[in-house]
Amino acid sequence: MATSIFINLPVKNLNASVAFFTQLGFSFNAEYTNEQGTCMIISDTISVMLLVESFFQTFTGKPLVNAHQANEAILCLSTDSRAEVDRIANAAVAAGGKPVPQQSQNEMEFMYDRNFQDLDGHLWNILYMDLNLAQQTARPEVATQ
Incomplete structure (x- = not known):
């Protein structure tokens, strides 16, 4: 099995970020999308999780x-x-x-x-x-x- 990478990035405005990356030609996986984040597809093995800052913060105690x-x-x-x-x-x-x-x-x-x-x-x-x-x-x- 190929190793996959999921890069997690905090974003201030999820809708604005989706619109931005859509204009660059990227698509999103609807199965991993809600009001807290979305999964941007880079390739078959690379994804970027765009996560609203408050949700991203729940994964770490470190400041953003x-x-x-x-x-x-x-x-x-x-x-x-x-x-x-x-x-x-x-x-x-x-x-x-x-x-x-x-x-x-x-x-x-x-x-x-x-x-x-x-x-x-x-x-x-x-x-x-x-x-x-x-x-x-x-x-x-x-x-x-």
Whole structure:
């Protein structure tokens, strides 16, 4: 059986978050949806549980991070093309997200990525890797160290 991952994210406004991610092309599992949260489908083995902050808080005694003010994690999703990276990143900004400028330019020719913040400030990285080009530019001496 393939391992699945369920990422739990607190959100202030569930309906606004669903509308935002719907505009990015994601769908939701109605079986795992109520007024406290929903299950956003990323792939067959990856889901993101968008949970209203008060409900999310019942799972931990730790305070929630304000993702607009502090980093908690960067959620990276791979795509099949550079065009899909651009489609998702552009859709995120059009839906009310904020672009996140690259802090350093990616020096690997085989990688292309863009970043954005969702409505709650969570950081997302959308990535395309050209695996054929990656193999051509691999540095075997680094892998053996």
